[in-house]
Amino acid sequence: MGAGKTCTKGKWVDIDIGKTETKPSYKDPCKNNITIAKNDNPSGLNGYKKYTHRFSRLHYVGGIYYNREKQDSIKVTDAGLYEKSVTVYYLDYDVTNALPLIVGLEKTWLTNEYYYYKKTSYTSASNQWKDEDRSVKQENQLPEKLSEISTKLTGLVVLNLRKINGKYYANGDTSSPPTINEDLQIQVTGPSTEYTIYKKYKHAPTGGKSNIRPLSTKNYGKNIPFDPPVYGTWCSEVYVYFWKEDSGHTNPLLLELKPTSGASSYYTLTSGGGKRWTKQSGITVGKLKTLLDRENCKRNYAHVVDISKTSKSGYICPSCNSKRVTVFPANRSDYSYCFHYLTGGSFYRVKNRGTEQTGITFPSTISSVFVYRYPKGPDGIPLLIYLPLSSNKWFERESLTSNNWTDVKDGNKPTSTFDKDKILKLLNKILPTVTINVGQTGISISGQHTTYRAPSGDGGGEQKQINLKRNNLYGNDVGFSHHIQDKSAFILGGITHNGLSLQGIPQNLVVKSVKAFYDGKNPTDKKNLLMLEFEKNNHGPRNNYVYYQKESKDKSGFTLLSEQKNKIDGDILANQLAEIKEKLETKTGDGSNAGAIAGGVFGTGLSGTAIGVGIWKGKVIVKAIVSVLKAGL
Structure with missing residues (x-):
């Protein structure tokens, strides 16, 4: 109802010319009944359709509305009261009635005579109308007027979102063009991959045309309007985003309208039964993935397992920020695991601290996931995923630095979540346990490399190959770096010096490298070993470097340099090594003066x-x- 009106039975009705119901009637805000009849082929008006709105003779037209917005410039009382009907004309392929072309008010005292109104603009979304030439009174006089209007309807298209290649016409059909804009075709190309898990298709005019104006979209027989209409936006191309697992392309997540000038605008579907495309404001390239993730949760119920989460308090799905995931952590002697559980809904995706994990294929519905971390403790890294029940799938991480996962081959699959031996073997393959021999110093030139075999196996019986490099430092000091070949990190199984275990250094540290610092007068002598540097794997919550210093020249014990939390080098390193040498000499009486x-x-x-x-x-x-x-x- 218009402002200030009060519902009074037997008085006015409000006509909504945006109605598309196939039902024979609708009610206005005052519950007055209005019948609506659609004519897909009005006489002499090829390419257009007509709706006729009728009401009881006890009423008159109180206002004309388009989707609840009053069209004030259509005067309904200037020439008396209109008590018979209202007609409205659209393009025949404007399925959602986005752009009304002509509105007719049937005269009360004359048969089949109308006052006609046309829009002031057909190239911008406006609610302004103007009175047509009063000499045009009947429908058989409209073809000439609609022919004039049709020159302003260029570029209007229904986007066919089901199309993933090839061409379609302005009406969204692949076989029959519409009467109006019959020479306009849309070419679909793609997909391009966006943010690893999304695919994007491009819809652009072809055949010499350069711009289009979207009326609505269609997909699997469903036509969805824009709210508000966007037919005033000239686009050089339109992009449609889908989840890569949506093989049938049934759930478009996002539309990007790229105008001929200016920035793109983004549209998502509203929830509920009456779906519409609505604009999302403030979307930048940096926020686009967040928007896609949210829509993916809503449209595909693709909730996210965050494998970095280990707290029994659980967490909220990081995409939709509404669905709670329950976590049950548990420890085994060498590794730990977390059971992630969802009540209502399914998991379809995996993230690790915000980074999408790929290669894990989910069945249609699964609400629980096991995540295995290795080693046990705060440095544990998620390396193995199990999808239980009917899925019975195991996935292993390709490498420590990879975000891609692969199926565990049948012969290597654990028989259950309690198959410790096979689980541990898989974990060791990705993250081996290696003992480092810092007594390996047989390089005389700074910058020179060599290799040696680890003094013990990796848990699976294999002795790893270790790269060794020498770096001469200040004065006589020398550093020897130890890295595992083909692995970015490993679990420290211990430190030895030519068979003698060094004490005080915790095992099960996950490290990228070990560096041994010597007083270089004789680096083969264990007495000249001063300090050990461990570059930690950055998946853990602690600092990236940790240092241990020698306690005594003649003993094998080391203590933590607790004040050192970052990498030390240059003058600071020289000073630190000098202090250690001074302490060691003081303890043995050498250099005490x-x-x-x-x-x-x-x-x-x-x-x-x-x-x-x-x-x-x-x-x-x-x-x-x-x-x-x-x-x-």
């Missing part, structure tokens, strides 16, 4: 020499003093 030497020398006139005392300590100072004395005496 370093402080006295430094004090005596600096007290004899060398205070102005640029030695960098601010960052050097102990033996480093002594070396510098000796160099100065040799140069100056």
Whole structure:
């Protein structure tokens, strides 16, 4: 009803010319009954359709509306009251009645005579109308007027979202063009892959045409309008997004309208029975994936397993931000697993800290997933996924750095979730347990490489090949780096020096590399081993580097350098190694007079020499003093 009106029986009715019901009647806001009749082939009006709205003779037209929006410029009281009918004309292929072309008010006291109104613009979405030439009174006079209007209807198309290749006509049909815009065709190309799990198809005009104006979409017999209409938007192309697992292309997730100038606009479907395409504001390239993920959850019920989650408090599906996932964590002697469970709905996708995981194929419905992490503890990495019940599928991670997963071959599949031996074998294959021999120092040139075999197997019996590299540091100090061939990380099974186990270093650290620092006078001698650096795998929650220093020259114990949390190198590394050497020498009585030497020398006139005392300590100072004395005496 219009503003200020009160429903009064036997008075006015409000006509909604946007109605598309196939039912014979509808009711206005005051519950007045209005019948509606559709004529797909009005006489002499090829390419158009006509709707006639009728009501009881006890009523008159109180207002003309289009989808509940009043069309004020259509005057319903200027020439008396209209008590008979209202007619409205559309393109015959405008299935959702997006663009009304002409509205006729039937005169009360004359038979088959009308006052006609046409829109002020057919190229912009406007609710403004103007009174047609009053000499046009009957329907048989409309062909000429509609012919004039048709020149302003170029580019109007129904987007056929089911098409994934080839061409279709402006009416969305692949075989028969419409009467109006019969030479307009749309070419569909693609798909391109977007964000790994989505596919995008391009719809663009062909045959010399450069622009289109969408009226609506069609897909599997369903026509869906834009709300509000977008026929005023000239587009060079339109993109349609689907989930890659939607092989039938039944659930379009997103429409991107790319205008001839300016930024793209994005449209998603409303929920509920009366679906419409509505614009999503504020969408940038950075936010597009978030929007697609949300729509994928809503349209395909493709909820997400987040394999990084281990808390028994559970989590909210990271795509729709509404569905709760329950988590049941459990530990085994060598590994842990989490059981993810969904009440109502299904899992169709996997993420790890926001990153999409690919290669995992889900059945039509599955509400529970097992995620196996290795090793047990805070450094554990998700490496194995099991889909239980009728699925009975196991998936293993291709590598530690990969986000792709592959089917476990039948011969290697665990027989159940309790098959510890096979589960552990699969985990070890991806993330081996390796013992590092820091006694391997047989390289004399800085930058030189060699390889050696690990002193013990990886849990599966295989001895891994290790790359060894030497780097000469400040003074006589030397560093030896140890990396596993063909693996980005490994579980530290222990540290040995030519068969002797070094103590104080925790096992089951997940590391990328190990570096041993020596006093280079004789790096083959265990007594000259100073410090160990472990570059941790960045999947864990702790810092990326950890350091252990030698406790005593003659012993095999190491202690944590707790103050070091980041990689150390350059002067800081030189200073750290010098401190360790000084401590070791002090404990054995060797070099205990370093402080006295430094004090005596600096007290004899060398205070102005640029030695960098601010960052050097102990033996480093002594070396510098000796160099100065040799140069100056």
